[in-house]
Amino acid sequence: MSRKLRQRKHPKRFALQNRLEGIVLNVAVFLFRLIPVDAASYLMGKSWRLFAPFNARHKRALEHLEHAFPSMSERERDQTVRGMWENLGRVAAETFHIDRLLQQDHRFEATGDETTNAMLDGKQACILVSFHSGNWELCVQPVVRRGVEITGVYQALRNPEADKVVRTLRKDLYRGGLLSKGPEAARKILATLKSGGVLAMMGDLREARGVQVPFFGRMAYANTVPASLARSSNVPIVLGRVVRKKGVHFRVEGQAITVPHTDDRQADIQAATARMHEIFEGWIKEHPEQWMWIHKKWAPPGKSLLQRQETRAAAVKSFHG
Template identity: 45%
Template sequence: MDRARGSAPRHGVLRRLRYWLEWALLRSGVALVRLMPPTMAARAIGKGWRWVAPFNRRHQRALENIRHAFPDMPVDQREALARDAWENLGQVMAETLQLDRIVADRSRFEFDVDGVRETVGEGGAVIVSMHAGNWEVTALGGHAAGWQTAGVYQALKNPLTETLLHDLRAPVYPAGLFAKGHDTARRLLSLARSGGRVAMLADLRDLRGVVVPFFGREAYATPYPATIALAARVPLIACRVIRLPGSRFRIEAEVVPMPQSGDRKADALEATRRYHARFETWIREYPEQWMWIMRKWIDGPAR
């Protein structure tokens, strides 16, 4: 008993020390990356990830996911695709650390959002996107439509690095950037009902969610965005970011047709299927820009 009591404070000290070290490393990385122009930094770090990341065990998971998605693709092309995806992920990391500079340069962006602007009008909307291109700039599609957009994200355990990364992202979401939590759904529903626009990434695994077809296999998915859109009676918008050369981006959005059977649970499932079908089509167009390391599928790699 005494030994257990004595270990708790020691573990707390070690945890705080680890948090400070992680923060210091991240802060140093931010400072180093910001010494370079955004495009140069993204290119350099992207190339570094292309060659270093395949030594990570997640590389095998990516290869396995690619094999299932593209069964006719030769082995060497699957390897090249996985490395391309790692390079994109490295670029995203570098660009996130200079998000303010990238967002301020609107010449880096092209938009195709006129159709959804007309559909939404002055009302609220729920926007779903995926980990492709550079998802950190998804909300700029809302800016182009003249919207004040709120965002949702998964908070980090380390409160120091969490604050640093939150502060980098927050300016992109003028209506607020909310960490996932017990009270978040209620706040987002209230926001959507009052005419707000809420953006969230919806391609991650959700073990408490629903199961939908994705690349020919059953995959875990979150019905959260569809549930909010149905409850608030607002349009559901699917949005994607396409990476262009030189840390430039094209942002496109389209309306997801919402079922109206009266069975809200069944309608949320069907809407989730529909936006996952749209995600799959988009990913097949630019497979090198999606994050293939996810553990999304029921029969996928355990690690």
């Protein structure tokens, strides 16, 4: 039985569970904020490095790394994935201090070419696309510190009480609004870009309804939304990455790309999405221990999605006779 069906059958039970989880998360936020960010990040990172390899996803990450770096030794792969867990543990702890980190310029080194800097001064509408490396939440820090109000797009949590906590922690990052994916968000996104605003979103997640692009020697499912929005709104994309230098210190980099605009819209989107992943791959190779290798990036579509695609294709074929 799916979560949605269980929720419809037992609404009071789920409402109580949501409230309790929200309370627990609020307490966790309060307690973690009592610990200095450097200590919290260090302790959480070392704990995840030690215990996370017992998680089933550790094996998946090792398999992905073996495909991506076939010449890497087994020991090197294990150390790289353990480094990934340590980075993720640090990100988890730093999330509780995200508003404070935004104000601490001494922790950040920002680099980018003249074109990228002009875009991120808020003088031109653009889409800032990051990926899950370093502490990706802080990719917008140099832009926010310039006074630009960024609009963010995210996947809302299933628990609305927990989602409120997360939104509160991120409110200083996205003063232009934090939009949960959906039809209403799509309208607001287009309005933001048309009015010259900056939109921020992730670009490396698997999307089986998207397109396949080359990624570490294999075809991987990719999200076409950033390229599609950029082409429709005629705005550039700025790819951003965060490199963890040492502890809670970061280098933030930006690289602008343009989306082709020919008579073949789908080909333009495909080309731009492939280009994004080409750059992501190059960046990941520089610091493989900082990317999230547990992504199901190369997994085939689920059975339900395949059935929907087959049904849609049959309907189109029937319509055209």
